[in-house]
Amino acid sequence: xxxxxxxxxxxxxxxxxxxxxxxxxxxxxxxxxxxxxxxxxxxxxxxxxxxxxxxxxxxxxxxxxxxxxxxxxxxxxxxxxxxxxxxxxxxxxxxxxxxxxxxxxxxxxxxxxxxxxxxxxxxxxxxxxxxxxxxxxxxxxxxxxxxxxxxxxxxxxxxxxxxxxxxxxxxxxxxxxxxxxxxxxxxxxxxxxxxxxxxxxxxxxxxxxxxxxxxxxxxxxxxxxxxxxxxxxxxxxxxxxxxxxxxxxxxxxxxxxxxxxxxxxxxxxxxxxxxxx
Numbered sequence: 001x002x003x004x005x006x007x008x009x010x011x012x013x014x015x016x017x018x019x020x021x022x023x024x025x026x027x028x029x030x031x032x033x034x035x036x037x038x039x040x041x042x043x044x045x046x047x048x049x050x051x052x053x054x055x056x057x058x059x060x061x062x063x064x065x066x067x068x069x070x071x072x073x074x075x076x077x078x079x080x081x082x083x084x085x086x087x088x089x090x091x092x093x094x095x096x097x098x099x100x101x102x103x104x105x106x107x108x109x110x111x112x113x114x115x116x117x118x119x120x121x122x123x124x125x126x127x128x129x130x131x132x133x134x135x136x137x138x139x140x141x142x143x144x145x146x147x148x149x150x151x152x153x154x155x156x157x158x159x160x161x162x163x164x165x166x167x168x169x170x171x172x173x174x175x176x177x178x179x180x181x182x183x184x185x186x187x188x189x190x191x192x193x194x195x196x197x198x199x200x201x202x203x204x205x206x207x208x209x210x211x212x213x214x215x216x217x218x219x220x221x222x223x224x225x226x227x228x229x230x231x232x233x234x235x236x237x238x239x240x241x242x243x244x245x246x247x248x249x250x251x252x253x254x255x256x257x258x259x260x261x262x263x264x265x266x267x268x269x270x271x272x273x274x275x276x277x
Contacts, residue, residue, distance in 0.1 A: 006068070006112055007039035009057065015045040015073075018106040020113040031057035041112070042066050045105055047075040048084050048098075055088040062092050068112070069138055071105040072098045095138055097122065107168040111136035120168035121182055126160050133185055136168055147188040150178040206240040211269035212251060213238040215262075219255045226254040 009028045010016045019027060028035055031054045036042070042061045046054050051072065061067040070092060076084065078098065085091075097104055104123050111120040117136040124133045131148065133141045145159060146152040151173065158175025165172065170181045216223070216234070223238070224231040228250035237243045245259075252262035 006041040006043060006109075007035060008109065009042070009044045009046070009054065011046045011050065011073075014102070015105075018102045018109065020110050022113050025113065033057060033060065036060055036064065036066065040066050041068050043069050043071065043105075043109065043112075045071045045073070047073045048078075048081060049076045051084055051088040051090060055090055058088075058090055058092070062095065067092070067095050069105075069108055070096050071108075072096060074098060074100050094140070097134070097138070103164075103166075107164075107166070108136045108138075111168060119182055121164055121171060122168060124162070124164060124171055126162075131171075131185070133171075133182070135182060141185055141189070143185055143188045148180060148184070150176050151180070154178075207270045207273045208243055208266065209238045209240045210273050211266045212243065214269045215251070215255060215265060221254060226250055228253070 005024045005026075007026045007028060008019055009031055010019065011029075016027060016029075019025060026039070033056065036057070039061075044054055044058055044061075044067070051058075058067065058070055070090075072081070081098065085096075097108070099105060107120065108117070108122050111117040111122075118139070120136045122134045122136045122138070124131060126132070126145070129145050131143050131145055131151075133143070135141070151159060154173065154176050158173065161175055162171050162173045164170075170179045172179050212234075216226070216238075222231075223234040226234055229247055233247065237247060248262065248266075249259050252259045255262065257265070
């Protein structure tokens with residue numbers, strides 16, 4: 001995926017320190033209005049108490065629909081943020097992300113740098129039995145917890161204890177050992193997307209199943225020859241049922257390979273099947 005040209009207005013060396021090194025990123029230390037003429041994807045990292053310094057820059061960038069995110073670092077009581085924004089004459093909310101540390105802006109900027117902002121998670125919280133998520137493209141998503149597989153079985157305490165992967169690729173609930181990515185979250189509220197995702201997964205599993213069959217036959221093994229898996233389990237995998245990591249480990253042992261080499265060979269077969277289909 002092609003990454004976008006982006007401009008980042010950073011207040012201090014702390015902000016500059018989290019910016020990915022890339023030729024497609026331009027860093028500004030002062031809010032020069034002239035820079036808006038050449039910038040279509042603008043990010044501003046500034047402290048709450050000093051927002052008036054960048055109010056004109058932020059307002060114009062937003063009016064031109066070029067402001068992708070305003071990261072506001074808490075250096076004042078967050079209770080007063082509405083008043084601070086009002087004093088700075090800043091009226092945006094959708095593109096606003098408040099943070100204490102730099103994990104959130106780092107995730108967002110890294111996602112934009114590789115062009116994956118629509119696939120990665122910037123932030124998340126639990127509110128009123130719903131999971132509220134902001135993607136790195138600043139898309140806001142609300143999904144009832146009861147629609148997320150595994151989460152609805154957790155108790156109230158464990159539901160609220162989660163962490164976001166450093167790169168934003170998933171949310172992890174340690175109480176249930178549950179990983180959920182942004183695609184899963186979107187599918188939970190969009191039946192059409194869910195059906196499309198399930199179809200894609202089915203095609204993927206069928207190709208992996210065919211690859212497993214080719215690998216097994218290459219080593220002259222019958223479906224009943226894989227220790228740790230019943231003949232029925234192997235048949236189901238080869239017919240398109242999802243193969244767990246544990247199942248693939250048993251396959252690797254049966255063909256005399258470590259799991260990494262086994263997965264590499266399965267990937268080669270799957271790519272061949274994909275090219276022929």
